[in-house]
Amino acid sequence: MQKSNRKKALILIAILLVPSLLYLLLSTGTNNFKPLLIYGPKEVNESGDTLYHKIPNFSFVDQNGDKFANTDLDSNIYVASFFFATCPTICPKMVTNMLQVQDRFSDRDDFKLVSITVNPEHDTPEVLKQYAKDVHAIENKWSFLTGDKDDIYDVAFNGYFVSAQKDSVAPGGFLHSANIILVDGKGRVRGYFDGTSASETNDLFDAIEILLVERYVPRKKKRK
Numbered sequence: 001m002q003k004s005n006r007k008k009a010l011i012l013i014a015i016l017l018v019p020s021l022l023y024l025l026l027s028t029g030t031n032n033f034k035p036l037l038i039y040g041p042k043e044v045n046e047s048g049d050t051l052y053h054k055i056p057n058f059s060f061v062d063q064n065g066d067k068f069a070n071t072d073l074d075s076n077i078y079v080a081s082f083f084f085a086t087c088p089t090i091c092p093k094m095v096t097n098m099l100q101v102q103d104r105f106s107d108r109d110d111f112k113l114v115s116i117t118v119n120p121e122h123d124t125p126e127v128l129k130q131y132a133k134d135v136h137a138i139e140n141k142w143s144f145l146t147g148d149k150d151d152i153y154d155v156a157f158n159g160y161f162v163s164a165q166k167d168s169v170a171p172g173g174f175l176h177s178a179n180i181i182l183v184d185g186k187g188r189v190r191g192y193f194d195g196t197s198a199s200e201t202n203d204l205f206d207a208i209e210i211l212l213v214e215r216y217v218p219r220k221k222k223r224k
Contacts, residue, residue, distance in 0.1 A: 034210075035210070036182075036190045036191055036207055036210055036211065037190065037191070038052045038053075038188050038189070038190060039053070039161065039188075039189040039190070039191075039192075040052065040053025040161065040188070040189055041053050052186075052188050053188065053189065054186065054187040054188055055070055055155070055159045055160065055183060055187045055188075055189070056070070056155060056158065056159050057069070057070055057071075058070050058147075058151060058155045058159070059147070059151075060116065060145040060146060060147035060151070060152070061125055061145065061146055061147055062125065062128070062143045062144060062145055063125055063128035063129040063131070063132045063143070063144045064125065064129065065125040068143055068145055070187065073112060073114070073183075073187070074185075074187075075110065075185045076110050076111065076112045076185060077110060077111050077112075077182075077183070077184055077185055077208060077211045077212065078111065078112040078113060078114055078182075078183050079098070079101055079112075079113050079114070079180050079181065079182055079183070079204070079208075080113075080114045080115070080116065080160060080180070080181045080183060081094055081098060081113075081114075081115045081116070081179075081180050081181070081195055082115070082116050082117075082118050082156055082160075082162060082164045082176040082177055083095070083115050083116075083117060083118070083176065084117050084118050084119035084122070084123055084172065084174050084176070085117065085119070085122065085123050085127050085128070085131045086119070086122065086172055087172050087174070088172050089172065090178050090195070090196050093195070093196040094178065094180070094195035094196060095115075095135050097180070097195055097196070097197075097198070097201040098113060098115065098142070098180065098195065099135060099136060099137075100201060101113060101180075101201065101204060101205070101208075102137065102138060102141060102142050104205055104208075105208060106138060106141065108212070110185070110212075110215075111208065111212075112141060112142070112143070113137075113141060113142040113143070114142075114143050114145060115142070115143070115144050115145070116144075116145045116146075116152055116155075116156070117144070117145065117146050117152070118152060118153070118156075118164045118165070118166075118174045118175075118176045119173075119174050120146040120147055120148070120149050120152060121149070123144075123146050124146065125146060128144040128145075128146060129144075131144060132144050152164065153165060156176075156177075160181050160189065161189065162176070162177035162179055162181065162192075163175060163176060163177050164176045164177065178194055178195050178196050179192045179193065179194065179195060180192075180193045180194075180195040180201075180204060182204065182207055182208065182211070184211050184214070185211075185215070190207065190211060191204070191207045193207070
């Protein structure tokens, strides 16, 4: 009985100490982790709190034909990308690297992936359903979204700060960013990573781990 109690006590101590140890590792700079930036415009309110840019409200449709809004991602860390199903250039490589991200964090219920088409006229839910199956996307983990073209382009430019547009001279007829965008549980952009680069995908792994750690430790406030 005494041995069992001692084991329980050690487990409890470990649970209490892990967040503090992770915070020390992040703040001392003795490892590969660095605090992540928060991208976009910001302002200070009357209380002196800094208000950061957040992904604006959107409402699209996923590969199952169900409504999918930004609120479905509340409290989730997620990565977003823009693509189109018939893309002949960068999309296949981006999808390959997104698949690696999915597999790396497949056991995390608080982590998601979202890919938004820039060619909604072609990429219907039925098309996206087959596309998701072809790339081995996990149901309820990786969502493929379509919707109104103007709304998609608007959230790309003004929400995620990336390019997305129709372009007759671009391969496939559309132009979109190669970046994979990392968003935290508060809807704030925390990083951009070249979705065609294996090394930057590894950097993305590290960045996601940092955001997962941030769930347990508070972000340091800058001294005035």
